[in-house]
Protein backbone atom coordinates (compact mmCIF):
# COMPACT_ATOMS: atom_id res chain seq x y z
CA UNK A 409 0.00 0.00 0.00
CA UNK A 410 1.59 3.27 -1.07
CA UNK A 411 0.43 6.69 0.13
CA UNK A 412 1.97 9.90 -1.20
CA UNK A 413 2.20 12.89 1.08
CA UNK A 414 3.83 16.28 0.86
CA UNK A 415 5.31 17.29 4.19
CA UNK A 416 7.27 20.36 5.16
CA UNK A 417 8.63 20.52 8.71
CA UNK A 418 10.37 22.77 11.15
CA UNK A 419 13.48 21.32 12.75
CA UNK A 420 11.81 21.54 16.17
CA UNK A 421 8.81 19.58 15.05
CA UNK A 422 11.07 17.10 13.34
CA UNK A 423 12.77 16.54 16.65
CA UNK A 424 9.46 15.77 18.31
CA UNK A 425 8.45 13.45 15.54
CA UNK A 426 11.75 11.60 15.76
CA UNK A 427 10.82 10.53 19.23
CA UNK A 428 7.35 9.52 18.25
CA UNK A 429 8.48 7.60 15.21
CA UNK A 430 11.61 5.89 16.41
CA UNK A 431 10.95 3.01 14.07
CA UNK A 432 12.05 5.07 11.15
CA UNK A 433 15.73 5.34 11.90
CA UNK A 434 17.73 4.14 8.94
CA UNK A 435 20.13 1.24 9.33
CA UNK A 436 23.04 3.60 8.91
CA UNK A 437 22.05 5.36 12.08
CA UNK A 438 21.15 8.52 10.23
CA UNK A 439 17.63 9.72 10.71
CA UNK A 440 16.04 9.04 7.41
CA UNK A 441 12.39 9.53 7.83
CA UNK A 442 10.11 12.39 8.42
CA UNK A 443 7.14 12.69 10.69
CA UNK A 444 3.94 11.10 9.64
CA UNK A 445 2.01 14.09 8.35
CA UNK A 446 1.52 17.80 8.58
CA UNK A 447 2.24 21.00 6.74
CA UNK A 448 4.92 22.65 8.74
CA UNK A 449 7.58 24.94 7.42
CA UNK A 450 11.22 23.87 7.11
CA UNK A 451 12.81 26.87 5.45
CA UNK A 452 12.06 27.23 1.79
CA UNK A 453 12.32 23.52 0.99
CA UNK A 454 9.39 21.35 0.06
CA UNK A 455 10.21 17.76 0.73
CA UNK A 456 8.31 14.80 -0.65
CA UNK A 457 7.77 11.78 1.52
CA UNK A 458 6.12 8.47 0.95
CA UNK A 459 4.68 6.01 3.40
CA UNK A 460 5.76 2.48 2.65
CA UNK A 461 3.97 -0.39 4.28
CA UNK A 462 6.39 -3.18 4.91
CA UNK A 463 6.41 -6.46 6.75
CA UNK A 464 9.49 -7.49 8.59
CA UNK A 465 10.51 -10.39 10.68
CA UNK A 466 11.68 -9.61 14.15
CA UNK A 467 15.22 -10.56 13.20
CA UNK A 468 15.41 -8.28 10.21
CA UNK A 469 13.92 -5.46 12.25
CA UNK A 470 16.59 -5.93 14.87
CA UNK A 471 19.27 -6.04 12.22
CA UNK A 472 18.04 -2.92 10.52
CA UNK A 473 17.76 -0.89 13.66
CA UNK A 474 20.87 -2.27 15.32
CA UNK A 475 23.15 0.72 14.66
CA UNK A 476 20.73 3.12 16.35
CA UNK A 477 19.67 0.81 19.15
CA UNK A 478 21.22 1.11 22.53
CA UNK A 479 20.59 -1.32 25.31
CA UNK A 480 18.23 -0.12 27.97
CA UNK A 481 19.09 -2.96 30.31
CA UNK A 482 16.70 -5.47 31.88
CA UNK A 483 16.91 -7.87 28.95
CA UNK A 484 14.40 -6.06 26.81
CA UNK A 485 16.72 -5.16 24.01
CA UNK A 486 14.22 -6.40 21.45
CA UNK A 487 11.78 -3.62 21.62
CA UNK A 488 12.90 -0.94 24.04
CA UNK A 489 14.84 1.77 22.33
CA UNK A 490 16.76 4.83 23.38
CA UNK A 491 15.88 7.54 20.91
CA UNK A 492 18.26 10.23 19.73
CA UNK A 493 16.68 12.58 22.21
CA UNK A 494 17.34 10.15 25.05
CA UNK A 495 13.79 8.97 25.63
CA UNK A 496 13.06 5.29 26.06
CA UNK A 497 10.23 4.11 23.89
CA UNK A 498 8.66 0.68 23.66
CA UNK A 499 7.78 -0.83 20.36
CA UNK A 500 4.65 -3.02 20.48
CA UNK A 501 5.00 -6.47 18.99
CA UNK A 502 2.45 -5.82 16.24
CA UNK A 503 4.36 -2.78 15.18
CA UNK A 504 7.50 -4.78 14.97
CA UNK A 505 5.84 -7.30 12.71
CA UNK A 506 4.09 -4.86 10.45
CA UNK A 507 5.36 -1.36 10.55
CA UNK A 508 4.99 1.73 8.50
CA UNK A 509 8.17 3.34 7.47
CA UNK A 510 8.36 6.86 6.20
CA UNK A 511 11.07 7.72 3.81
CA UNK A 512 11.95 10.71 1.70
CA UNK A 513 11.15 10.46 -1.99
CA UNK A 514 13.85 11.13 -4.59
CA UNK A 515 11.93 11.22 -7.85
CA UNK A 516 14.99 12.23 -9.91
CA UNK A 517 16.73 8.90 -9.37
CA UNK A 518 15.47 6.12 -11.63
CA UNK A 519 14.06 3.37 -9.45
CA UNK A 520 15.82 0.64 -11.42
CA UNK A 521 19.25 2.09 -10.55
CA UNK A 522 18.51 2.43 -6.86
CA UNK A 523 16.92 -1.02 -6.60
CA UNK A 524 19.75 -2.64 -8.59
CA UNK A 525 22.38 -1.11 -6.32
CA UNK A 526 20.59 -2.24 -3.16
CA UNK A 527 19.98 -5.74 -4.49
CA UNK A 528 23.65 -6.04 -5.42
CA UNK A 529 24.56 -4.97 -1.92
CA UNK A 530 22.33 -7.71 -0.52
CA UNK A 531 23.93 -10.31 -2.77
CA UNK A 532 27.48 -9.36 -1.90
CA UNK A 533 27.14 -8.43 1.74
CA UNK A 534 24.09 -10.38 2.80
CA UNK A 535 24.45 -13.65 0.90
CA UNK A 536 21.26 -13.23 -1.16
CA UNK A 537 21.13 -15.02 -4.49
CA UNK A 538 21.27 -13.46 -7.93
CA UNK A 539 18.85 -15.99 -9.33
CA UNK A 540 17.86 -14.79 -12.77
CA UNK A 541 14.24 -15.82 -12.29
CA UNK A 542 13.74 -14.86 -8.68
CA UNK A 543 12.16 -11.85 -7.06
CA UNK A 544 9.35 -11.51 -9.52
CA UNK A 545 6.24 -11.76 -7.32
CA UNK A 546 4.32 -8.56 -6.48
CA UNK A 547 5.04 -9.13 -2.81
CA UNK A 548 8.76 -9.45 -3.33
CA UNK A 549 8.89 -6.18 -5.30
CA UNK A 550 6.94 -4.49 -2.52
CA UNK A 551 9.45 -5.83 -0.02
CA UNK A 552 12.28 -4.73 -2.23
CA UNK A 553 11.02 -1.13 -2.33
CA UNK A 554 10.65 -1.18 1.44
CA UNK A 555 14.18 -2.56 1.77
CA UNK A 556 15.37 0.22 -0.51
CA UNK A 557 13.92 2.83 1.82
CA UNK A 558 15.53 1.23 4.84
CA UNK A 559 18.94 0.89 3.21
CA UNK A 560 19.30 4.16 1.34
CA UNK A 561 17.16 6.30 3.57
CA UNK A 562 15.01 7.44 0.66
CA UNK A 563 12.63 6.03 -1.90
CA UNK A 564 12.16 6.45 -5.61
CA UNK A 565 9.08 6.32 -7.80
CA UNK A 566 7.45 2.95 -8.43
CA UNK A 567 9.12 0.38 -10.65
CA UNK A 568 7.11 -0.38 -13.77
CA UNK A 569 7.37 -3.68 -15.62
CA UNK A 570 10.19 -2.46 -17.83
CA UNK A 571 12.06 -1.23 -14.78
CA UNK A 572 11.70 -4.61 -13.08
CA UNK A 573 13.12 -6.41 -16.09
CA UNK A 574 15.96 -3.95 -16.20
CA UNK A 575 16.76 -4.57 -12.53
CA UNK A 576 16.83 -8.34 -13.03
CA UNK A 577 19.04 -8.08 -16.10
CA UNK A 578 21.34 -5.43 -14.67
CA UNK A 579 21.88 -7.21 -11.38
CA UNK A 580 22.72 -10.46 -13.16
CA UNK A 581 24.98 -8.58 -15.57
CA UNK A 582 26.88 -6.66 -12.90
CA UNK A 583 27.35 -9.83 -10.86
CA UNK A 584 28.69 -11.70 -13.89
CA UNK A 585 31.01 -8.86 -14.96
CA UNK A 586 32.23 -8.03 -11.45
CA UNK A 587 35.89 -8.90 -12.02
CA UNK A 588 36.08 -6.89 -15.24
CA UNK A 589 34.19 -3.93 -13.76
CA UNK A 590 36.53 -3.87 -10.76
CA UNK A 591 39.49 -3.96 -13.13
CA UNK A 592 38.14 -0.81 -14.82
CA UNK A 593 37.40 0.89 -11.50
CA UNK A 594 40.93 0.17 -10.28
CA UNK A 595 42.41 1.39 -13.55
CA UNK A 596 40.81 4.81 -13.05
CA UNK A 597 40.80 4.94 -9.25
CA UNK A 598 43.35 7.47 -8.06
CA UNK A 599 44.25 5.49 -4.94
CA UNK A 600 45.70 2.04 -4.26
CA UNK A 601 44.12 -1.40 -3.95
CA UNK A 602 43.82 -1.20 -0.17
CA UNK A 603 41.82 1.99 -0.44
CA UNK A 604 39.61 0.33 -3.01
CA UNK A 605 39.05 -2.63 -0.71
CA UNK A 606 38.14 -0.24 2.09
CA UNK A 607 35.65 1.61 -0.11
CA UNK A 608 32.06 1.68 1.21
CA UNK A 609 30.23 -1.31 -0.28
CA UNK A 610 27.40 0.91 -1.50
CA UNK A 611 29.80 3.23 -3.32
CA UNK A 612 31.42 0.25 -5.01
CA UNK A 613 28.05 -1.01 -6.25
CA UNK A 614 27.13 2.44 -7.58
CA UNK A 615 30.38 2.53 -9.54
CA UNK A 616 29.92 -1.01 -10.88
CA UNK A 617 26.37 -0.30 -12.03
CA UNK A 618 27.45 2.97 -13.65
CA UNK A 619 30.35 1.38 -15.55
CA UNK A 620 28.25 -1.62 -16.56
CA UNK A 621 25.59 0.70 -17.98
CA UNK A 622 28.19 2.72 -19.87
CA UNK A 623 30.42 -0.06 -21.15
CA UNK A 624 28.25 -3.16 -21.51
CA UNK A 625 24.76 -1.71 -22.02
CA UNK A 626 25.96 1.45 -23.79
CA UNK A 627 23.20 3.49 -22.17
CA UNK A 628 22.89 7.24 -22.71
CA UNK A 629 25.96 8.60 -20.83
CA UNK A 630 24.26 11.75 -19.57
CA UNK A 631 21.60 9.83 -17.63
CA UNK A 632 24.09 7.29 -16.29
CA UNK A 633 26.56 9.89 -15.04
CA UNK A 634 23.98 12.24 -13.65
CA UNK A 635 22.02 9.63 -11.74
CA UNK A 636 24.99 7.68 -10.44
CA UNK A 637 26.43 10.92 -9.06
CA UNK A 638 23.12 11.88 -7.51
CA UNK A 639 22.62 8.44 -6.01
CA UNK A 640 26.04 8.57 -4.35
CA UNK A 641 25.43 12.11 -3.10
CA UNK A 642 22.04 11.41 -1.60
CA UNK A 643 22.72 7.93 -0.25
CA UNK A 644 26.24 8.69 1.01
CA UNK A 645 27.63 12.24 0.89
CA UNK A 646 28.51 14.97 -1.62
CA UNK A 647 32.17 13.90 -1.85
CA UNK A 648 31.11 10.40 -2.90
CA UNK A 649 28.99 11.90 -5.67
CA UNK A 650 31.95 13.91 -6.96
CA UNK A 651 34.17 10.87 -6.91
CA UNK A 652 31.61 8.79 -8.87
CA UNK A 653 31.19 11.60 -11.36
CA UNK A 654 34.95 11.94 -11.93
CA UNK A 655 35.60 8.24 -12.33
CA UNK A 656 32.66 7.60 -14.67
CA UNK A 657 33.65 10.60 -16.80
CA UNK A 658 37.15 9.13 -17.21
CA UNK A 659 35.73 5.73 -18.19
CA UNK A 660 33.44 7.40 -20.71
CA UNK A 661 36.24 9.50 -22.23
CA UNK A 662 38.47 6.45 -22.72
CA UNK A 663 35.56 4.42 -24.05
CA UNK A 664 34.75 7.11 -26.61
CA UNK A 665 38.40 7.12 -27.73
CA UNK A 666 38.27 3.29 -27.98
CA UNK A 667 41.06 3.12 -25.45
CA UNK A 668 39.55 1.37 -22.44
CA UNK A 669 42.27 -0.46 -20.47
CA UNK A 670 42.69 -4.10 -21.48
CA UNK A 671 44.68 -6.79 -19.64
CA UNK A 672 47.68 -7.85 -21.69
CA UNK A 673 47.58 -11.31 -23.28
CA UNK A 674 51.09 -10.97 -24.69
CA UNK A 675 54.05 -12.92 -23.28
CA UNK A 676 53.87 -14.32 -19.78
CA UNK A 677 53.27 -17.88 -18.70
CA UNK A 678 50.09 -19.97 -18.70
CA UNK A 679 49.15 -18.55 -15.32
CA UNK A 680 49.34 -14.90 -16.34
CA UNK A 681 47.46 -15.62 -19.58
CA UNK A 682 44.72 -17.34 -17.56
CA UNK A 683 44.66 -14.33 -15.24
CA UNK A 684 44.23 -11.92 -18.16
CA UNK A 685 41.47 -14.06 -19.72
CA UNK A 686 39.78 -14.33 -16.35
CA UNK A 687 39.66 -10.52 -16.15
CA UNK A 688 38.54 -9.99 -19.75
CA UNK A 689 35.74 -12.55 -19.40
CA UNK A 690 35.13 -12.00 -15.70
CA UNK A 691 35.60 -15.45 -14.15
CA UNK A 692 37.75 -16.70 -11.25
CA UNK A 693 41.31 -17.54 -12.31
CA UNK A 694 41.17 -21.06 -10.90
CA UNK A 695 38.19 -21.96 -13.08
CA UNK A 696 39.85 -20.57 -16.20
CA UNK A 697 43.01 -22.57 -15.53
CA UNK A 698 41.05 -25.79 -15.04
CA UNK A 699 39.06 -25.27 -18.23
CA UNK A 700 42.11 -24.29 -20.27
CA UNK A 701 43.75 -27.57 -19.27
CA UNK A 702 40.58 -29.52 -20.04
CA UNK A 703 39.07 -27.85 -23.13
CA UNK A 704 41.90 -25.68 -24.52
CA UNK A 705 41.91 -21.88 -24.68
CA UNK A 706 39.45 -21.43 -27.58
CA UNK A 707 36.71 -23.51 -25.98
CA UNK A 708 37.33 -21.92 -22.59
CA UNK A 709 36.74 -18.48 -24.08
CA UNK A 710 33.57 -19.71 -25.83
CA UNK A 711 32.34 -21.25 -22.60
CA UNK A 712 32.94 -18.01 -20.68
CA UNK A 713 31.15 -16.03 -23.39
CA UNK A 714 28.14 -18.33 -22.95
CA UNK A 715 28.24 -17.94 -19.19
CA UNK A 716 28.14 -14.16 -19.63
CA UNK A 717 25.17 -14.17 -21.99
CA UNK A 718 21.50 -13.85 -21.13
CA UNK A 719 20.54 -17.47 -20.40
CA UNK A 720 18.19 -19.52 -22.54
CA UNK A 721 15.42 -21.12 -20.49
CA UNK A 722 13.37 -24.10 -21.52
CA UNK A 723 9.76 -24.98 -20.76
CA UNK A 724 8.42 -28.53 -20.66
CA UNK A 725 4.81 -28.98 -21.74
CA UNK A 726 3.24 -31.17 -19.06
CA UNK A 727 1.85 -34.25 -20.78
CA UNK A 728 0.59 -35.54 -17.42
CA UNK A 729 -1.98 -32.71 -17.56
CA UNK A 730 -2.66 -33.45 -21.24
CA UNK A 731 -0.76 -30.35 -22.40
CA UNK A 732 1.15 -30.85 -25.64
CA UNK A 733 3.95 -28.71 -27.03
CA UNK A 734 1.51 -27.34 -29.61
CA UNK A 735 -0.86 -26.27 -26.80
CA UNK A 736 2.00 -24.56 -25.00
CA UNK A 737 3.15 -22.80 -28.16
CA UNK A 738 -0.31 -21.31 -28.68
CA UNK A 739 -0.26 -20.03 -25.06
CA UNK A 740 3.15 -18.44 -25.64
CA UNK A 741 1.86 -16.85 -28.83
CA UNK A 742 -1.03 -15.32 -26.89
CA UNK A 743 1.53 -13.89 -24.47
CA UNK A 744 3.65 -12.72 -27.42
CA UNK A 745 6.66 -14.55 -25.99
CA UNK A 746 9.25 -15.45 -28.64
CA UNK A 747 10.15 -19.14 -28.56
CA UNK A 748 11.91 -21.92 -30.45
CA UNK A 749 11.10 -25.63 -30.36
CA UNK A 750 13.79 -27.78 -28.82
CA UNK A 751 15.61 -29.73 -31.52
CA UNK A 752 16.21 -32.56 -29.03
CA UNK A 753 13.10 -33.10 -26.92
CA UNK A 754 9.55 -33.23 -28.20
CA UNK A 755 7.86 -31.61 -25.16
CA UNK A 756 10.38 -28.77 -24.76
CA UNK A 757 10.42 -25.14 -25.94
CA UNK A 758 13.26 -22.62 -25.62
CA UNK A 759 12.56 -19.11 -24.38
CA UNK A 760 15.22 -16.48 -24.07
CA UNK A 761 13.28 -13.20 -23.66
CA UNK A 762 9.93 -13.02 -21.91
CA UNK A 763 10.32 -15.54 -19.08
CA UNK A 764 8.92 -12.97 -16.65
CA UNK A 765 5.73 -12.89 -18.73
CA UNK A 766 5.54 -16.68 -18.57
CA UNK A 767 6.03 -16.59 -14.79
CA UNK A 768 3.21 -14.08 -14.44
CA UNK A 769 0.87 -15.89 -16.85
CA UNK A 770 -0.13 -18.66 -14.44
CA UNK A 771 1.00 -21.43 -16.79
CA UNK A 772 3.42 -22.76 -14.20
CA UNK A 773 1.00 -22.36 -11.32
CA UNK A 774 -1.72 -24.34 -13.08
CA UNK A 775 0.65 -27.16 -14.04
CA UNK A 776 0.50 -26.64 -17.81
CA UNK A 777 4.28 -26.52 -17.98
CA UNK A 778 7.46 -26.51 -15.92
CA UNK A 779 10.72 -24.60 -16.27
CA UNK A 780 13.24 -27.31 -17.04
CA UNK A 781 16.50 -27.18 -18.92
CA UNK A 782 16.85 -29.52 -21.87
CA UNK A 783 19.95 -31.06 -20.30
CA UNK A 784 17.78 -32.15 -17.33
CA UNK A 785 15.18 -33.51 -19.75
CA UNK A 786 17.87 -35.54 -21.50
CA UNK A 787 19.05 -37.02 -18.19
CA UNK A 788 15.49 -38.19 -17.56
CA UNK A 789 15.59 -39.77 -21.01
CA UNK A 790 18.73 -41.71 -19.98
CA UNK A 791 16.83 -43.23 -17.03
CA UNK A 792 14.19 -44.41 -19.54
CA UNK A 793 11.56 -45.16 -16.88
CA UNK A 794 8.68 -47.36 -18.06
CA UNK A 795 5.06 -47.54 -16.81
CA UNK A 796 4.93 -49.97 -13.87
CA UNK A 797 8.57 -49.41 -12.79
CA UNK A 798 9.69 -48.66 -9.27
CA UNK A 799 12.02 -45.69 -9.65
CA UNK A 800 14.00 -44.13 -6.81
CA UNK A 801 15.18 -40.55 -7.33
CA UNK A 802 17.84 -40.31 -4.64
CA UNK A 803 18.40 -36.55 -4.46
CA UNK A 804 15.07 -35.49 -5.84
CA UNK A 805 14.19 -32.02 -4.57
CA UNK A 806 12.91 -29.63 -5.77
CA UNK A 807 11.67 -32.24 -8.20
CA UNK A 808 12.41 -31.20 -11.78
CA UNK A 809 13.57 -34.64 -12.86
CA UNK A 810 11.36 -36.70 -10.53
CA UNK A 811 8.20 -35.07 -11.87
CA UNK A 812 9.22 -35.46 -15.49
CA UNK A 813 10.04 -39.12 -14.75
CA UNK A 814 6.57 -39.53 -13.21
CA UNK A 815 4.88 -37.90 -16.19
CA UNK A 816 6.45 -40.52 -18.45
CA UNK A 817 5.04 -43.41 -16.39
CA UNK A 818 1.41 -42.73 -17.28
CA UNK A 819 0.13 -43.21 -13.77
CA UNK A 820 1.57 -46.75 -13.37
CA UNK A 821 4.38 -47.68 -10.98
CA UNK A 822 5.95 -45.31 -8.47
CA UNK A 823 8.61 -42.68 -8.13
CA UNK A 824 10.12 -42.55 -4.66
CA UNK A 825 11.55 -39.06 -4.21
CA UNK A 826 14.21 -39.00 -1.48
CA UNK A 827 15.87 -35.82 -0.24
CA UNK A 828 17.51 -34.67 2.94
CA UNK A 829 16.19 -31.12 2.62
CA UNK A 830 12.69 -30.96 4.04
CA UNK A 831 11.81 -27.54 2.66
CA UNK A 832 12.83 -28.43 -0.88
CA UNK A 833 11.03 -31.75 -0.59
CA UNK A 834 7.85 -29.90 0.36
CA UNK A 835 8.17 -27.92 -2.85
CA UNK A 836 8.41 -31.22 -4.72
CA UNK A 837 5.29 -32.58 -3.03
CA UNK A 838 3.33 -29.43 -3.88
CA UNK A 839 4.58 -29.40 -7.47
CA UNK A 840 3.59 -33.07 -7.88
CA UNK A 841 0.00 -32.11 -6.99
CA UNK A 842 -0.02 -29.14 -9.36
CA UNK A 843 1.45 -31.20 -12.18
CA UNK A 844 -1.02 -34.04 -11.69
CA UNK A 845 1.43 -36.82 -10.79
CA UNK A 846 1.01 -36.97 -7.00
CA UNK A 847 -0.69 -40.39 -7.20
CA UNK A 848 2.61 -42.07 -8.11
CA UNK A 849 5.16 -39.77 -6.42
CA UNK A 850 6.10 -40.67 -2.85
CA UNK A 851 8.19 -38.10 -0.98
CA UNK A 852 10.68 -39.47 1.56
CA UNK A 853 12.52 -37.10 3.83
CA UNK A 854 15.76 -38.98 4.45
CA UNK A 855 19.50 -38.75 4.21
CA UNK A 856 20.07 -41.13 1.34
CA UNK A 857 22.70 -43.02 3.32
CA UNK A 858 20.06 -43.89 5.95
CA UNK A 859 17.34 -44.57 3.40
CA UNK A 860 19.58 -47.06 1.55
CA UNK A 861 19.52 -49.50 4.47
CA UNK A 862 15.70 -49.54 4.41
CA UNK A 863 15.16 -50.25 0.74
CA UNK A 864 18.11 -52.35 -0.45
CA UNK A 865 17.78 -53.80 -3.96
CA UNK A 866 14.18 -52.63 -4.29
CA UNK A 867 14.23 -50.46 -7.42
CA UNK A 868 14.12 -51.15 -11.14
CA UNK A 869 15.76 -47.82 -11.82
CA UNK A 870 17.69 -45.49 -9.56
CA UNK A 871 18.63 -41.91 -10.40
CA UNK A 872 21.29 -40.14 -8.36
CA UNK A 873 21.28 -36.48 -9.40
CA UNK A 874 24.11 -35.66 -7.05
CA UNK A 875 24.81 -32.37 -5.25
CA UNK A 876 27.56 -30.75 -7.33
CA UNK A 877 29.46 -27.54 -8.01
CA UNK A 878 26.90 -26.41 -10.62
CA UNK A 879 29.67 -25.23 -12.93
CA UNK A 880 27.51 -26.20 -15.90
CA UNK A 881 24.82 -23.64 -15.06
CA UNK A 882 26.82 -20.45 -14.60
CA UNK A 883 24.75 -18.40 -17.06
CA UNK A 884 21.64 -18.96 -14.93
CA UNK A 885 23.34 -18.74 -11.55
CA UNK A 886 25.11 -15.44 -12.09
CA UNK A 887 26.76 -15.31 -8.66
CA UNK A 888 27.77 -18.97 -8.38
CA UNK A 889 31.15 -18.48 -10.04
CA UNK A 890 32.19 -16.17 -7.21
CA UNK A 891 30.86 -18.45 -4.46
CA UNK A 892 32.58 -21.64 -5.53
CA UNK A 893 36.13 -22.53 -4.49
CA UNK A 894 38.49 -25.35 -5.53
CA UNK A 895 38.09 -26.72 -1.99
CA UNK A 896 34.35 -27.15 -2.62
CA UNK A 897 35.16 -29.59 -5.40
CA UNK A 898 37.12 -31.84 -3.04
CA UNK A 899 34.34 -31.86 -0.45
CA UNK A 900 31.70 -32.51 -3.09
CA UNK A 901 33.53 -35.43 -4.65
CA UNK A 902 33.71 -37.15 -1.25
CA UNK A 903 29.95 -36.70 -0.80
CA UNK A 904 29.28 -37.87 -4.36
CA UNK A 905 31.22 -41.09 -3.70
CA UNK A 906 29.24 -41.75 -0.52
CA UNK A 907 25.90 -41.09 -2.20
CA UNK A 908 26.75 -43.19 -5.25
CA UNK A 909 27.59 -46.08 -2.94
CA UNK A 910 24.21 -45.72 -1.21
CA UNK A 911 22.29 -45.30 -4.48
CA UNK A 912 23.86 -48.43 -5.97
CA UNK A 913 22.64 -50.55 -3.06
CA UNK A 914 19.03 -49.68 -4.00
CA UNK A 915 19.25 -51.23 -7.49
CA UNK A 916 17.75 -54.70 -7.95
CA UNK A 917 19.55 -57.39 -9.97
CA UNK A 918 19.41 -56.42 -13.62
CA UNK A 919 18.29 -52.88 -12.68
CA UNK A 920 19.62 -49.55 -13.94
CA UNK A 921 21.62 -46.92 -12.05
CA UNK A 922 22.02 -43.42 -13.49
CA UNK A 923 24.46 -40.94 -11.97
CA UNK A 924 24.10 -37.31 -13.07
CA UNK A 925 25.30 -33.80 -12.24
CA UNK A 926 24.94 -30.29 -13.64
CA UNK A 927 28.69 -29.91 -13.69
CA UNK A 928 31.22 -30.06 -16.52
CA UNK A 929 34.08 -31.04 -14.21
CA UNK A 930 35.53 -34.51 -14.88
CA UNK A 931 36.39 -34.67 -11.18
CA UNK A 932 32.66 -34.74 -10.39
CA UNK A 933 31.67 -36.84 -13.41
CA UNK A 934 33.72 -39.49 -15.22
CA UNK A 935 36.25 -39.67 -12.35
CA UNK A 936 33.47 -40.57 -9.91
CA UNK A 937 32.21 -43.31 -12.20
CA UNK A 938 35.75 -44.66 -12.64
CA UNK A 939 36.22 -44.74 -8.88
CA UNK A 940 32.84 -46.41 -8.32
CA UNK A 941 33.35 -49.10 -10.97
CA UNK A 942 36.78 -49.96 -9.57
CA UNK A 943 34.96 -51.13 -6.41
CA UNK A 944 31.82 -52.53 -8.03
CA UNK A 945 32.52 -54.99 -10.83
CA UNK A 946 28.85 -56.07 -10.65
CA UNK A 947 27.97 -52.81 -12.44
CA UNK A 948 28.80 -52.16 -16.09
CA UNK A 949 28.45 -49.04 -18.20
CA UNK A 950 25.68 -48.93 -20.80
CA UNK A 951 26.19 -46.34 -23.49
CA UNK A 952 23.63 -43.56 -23.61
CA UNK A 953 23.68 -43.35 -27.41
CA UNK A 954 20.11 -44.57 -27.88
CA UNK A 955 18.76 -41.92 -25.48
CA UNK A 956 20.52 -38.65 -26.38
CA UNK A 957 21.82 -36.93 -29.54
CA UNK A 958 25.12 -38.35 -30.86
CA UNK A 959 26.95 -35.03 -30.37
CA UNK A 960 26.43 -35.38 -26.64
CA UNK A 961 27.82 -38.89 -26.22
CA UNK A 962 31.39 -39.11 -24.92
CA UNK A 963 33.89 -41.79 -25.95
CA UNK A 964 33.09 -43.73 -22.78
CA UNK A 965 29.35 -43.69 -23.57
CA UNK A 966 28.42 -40.94 -21.09
CA UNK A 967 26.01 -38.05 -21.70
CA UNK A 968 27.90 -34.73 -21.66
CA UNK A 969 26.29 -31.42 -22.64
CA UNK A 970 28.22 -28.14 -22.80
CA UNK A 971 26.79 -24.61 -22.89
CA UNK A 972 29.18 -23.51 -25.66
CA UNK A 973 28.33 -26.48 -27.87
CA UNK A 974 24.69 -27.36 -27.27
CA UNK A 975 22.87 -24.15 -26.22
CA UNK A 976 21.80 -25.70 -22.95
CA UNK A 977 23.24 -26.15 -19.47
CA UNK A 978 26.34 -28.24 -18.96
CA UNK A 979 25.40 -31.64 -17.53
CA UNK A 980 26.62 -35.21 -17.22
CA UNK A 981 24.97 -38.63 -16.93
CA UNK A 982 26.35 -42.17 -16.80
CA UNK A 983 24.07 -45.19 -17.16
CA UNK A 984 25.08 -48.45 -15.47
CA UNK A 985 23.40 -51.83 -15.07
CA UNK A 986 23.72 -54.26 -12.17
CA UNK A 987 24.48 -57.79 -13.32
CA UNK A 988 23.53 -59.73 -10.21
Ligand SMILES: C[S@@+](CC[C@H](N)C(=O)[O-])C[C@H]1O[C@@H](n2cnc3c(N)ncnc32)[C@H](O)[C@@H]1O
Nearest residue numbers: 803804805806807808809827828829855856873
Ligand atom coordinates in the same frame (compact mmCIF):
# COMPACT_ATOMS: atom_id res chain seq x y z
C1 LIG B 1 21.25 -31.25 -7.67
S1 LIG B 1 20.07 -31.13 -6.44
C2 LIG B 1 18.83 -32.20 -7.04
C3 LIG B 1 17.95 -31.59 -8.08
C4 LIG B 1 16.77 -32.48 -8.44
N1 LIG B 1 17.19 -33.78 -8.87
C5 LIG B 1 15.90 -31.86 -9.49
O1 LIG B 1 15.94 -32.28 -10.63
O2 LIG B 1 15.16 -30.93 -9.16
C6 LIG B 1 20.79 -32.09 -5.18
C7 LIG B 1 19.89 -32.44 -4.03
O3 LIG B 1 20.58 -33.37 -3.22
C8 LIG B 1 20.07 -33.25 -1.90
N2 LIG B 1 20.99 -33.93 -0.97
C9 LIG B 1 22.24 -33.53 -0.60
N3 LIG B 1 22.75 -34.43 0.25
C10 LIG B 1 21.83 -35.42 0.41
C11 LIG B 1 21.78 -36.62 1.18
N4 LIG B 1 22.80 -36.97 1.96
N5 LIG B 1 20.67 -37.37 1.10
C12 LIG B 1 19.63 -37.01 0.32
N6 LIG B 1 19.62 -35.87 -0.41
C13 LIG B 1 20.71 -35.10 -0.37
C14 LIG B 1 19.97 -31.76 -1.74
O4 LIG B 1 19.07 -31.44 -0.71
C15 LIG B 1 19.48 -31.31 -3.12
O5 LIG B 1 18.10 -31.16 -3.12
